């Protein structure tokens with residue numbers, strides 16, 4: 403008698419830079435009682451910050467070894483080299499993993515990633531449970547992504563010089579187009595009108611009837627998001643995106659680099675500098691870890707646009723090099739020298 407194993411379900415979490423993917427996943431890890439999890443974290447930029455944040459959870463059902471970081475790129479472009487080996491590594495785990503979560507980079511196009519699940523080596527063993535798009539409620543309410551289409555159209559008609567291909571909007575659109583469920587984040591930062599506006603803006607981009615779940619600080623009942631059993635790999639071709647005709651998508655609309663800073667004296671002052679820099683230089687995202695002089699703890703810094711969060715996340719380990727490294731991400735053409743000068747000032 404042969405023994406057959408069911409395919410392991412995998413939830414793909416997409417969402418634009420800083421929308422709240424890591425926060426949501428961290429919450430899922432903490433509340434998915436009894437399920438053994440493995441997580442693949444894909445980042446744009448060389449420094450694996452999200453992986454570090456998730457490893458800090460210390461949850462028994464998701465040990466650090468089960469968190470695999472695929473930094474520096476886009477999983478869908480490196481299926482054979484990175485993704486399949488990562489899946490192999492997960493499937494070899496004992497005891498058996500019950501569920502896989504993938505946190506894609508904030509610039510990832512979900513369709514090519516899901517298409518990677520059609521590879522025979524993957525399809526035989528793993529199925530895409532659902533694609534969840536995390537969208538930034540605050541950014542939506544403020545019109546930083548998914549602008550009001552009617553207003554934009556009016557503006558477009560009155561000004562021929564506007565560039566109509568907005569890469570941020572395109573990535574956002576593609577992530578929404580591929581989603582089976584949408585989590586609208588940061589609802590603690592918006593009022594009822596903002597929430598209604600955010601939902602309206604999503605609806606304007608939604609090609610299908612998809613549920614929108616409002617969440618604050620990543621708190622969503624895992625039963626709503628996990629175990630949907632949708633086998634998305636069999637349906638993904640039907641989801642129309644901006645990049646359907648591109649064989650190669652190399653994210654060349656965006657730039658990212660790492661800045662090393664000396665130790666800082668004051669965390670609040672650094673946060674102000676980061677905010678001013680993001681504003682002046684049109685930076686989409688800054689994140690990293692910082693050495694604050696005379697403090698035993700490491701400072702974690704997270705900026706989405708000019709909004710900055712910072713907090714001491716853990717003590718520097720004995721023997722660990724205390725360093726300050728920030729990843730900066732924005733649209734192509736970032737002025738690296740100016741950003742470096744402003745952050746170091």
Ligand SMILES: Nc1nc2c(ncn2[C@@H]2O[C@H](COP(=O)(O)OP(=O)(O)OP(=O)(O)O)[C@@H](O)[C@H]2O)c(=O)[nH]1
Pocket residue numbers: 417418419420421422423424425426452507508509587588589590591617618619620687689704705706711
């Ligand atoms: N107030 C508030 N802040 C949030 C919420 N969700 C996320 N954040 C904050 O937003 C920032 C970015 O959150 P992340 O979870 O790192 O976002 P991400 O989508 O993983 O970011 P990337 O991986 O860089 O694309 C962090 O400072 C979070 O603490 C929320 O619901 N409310």
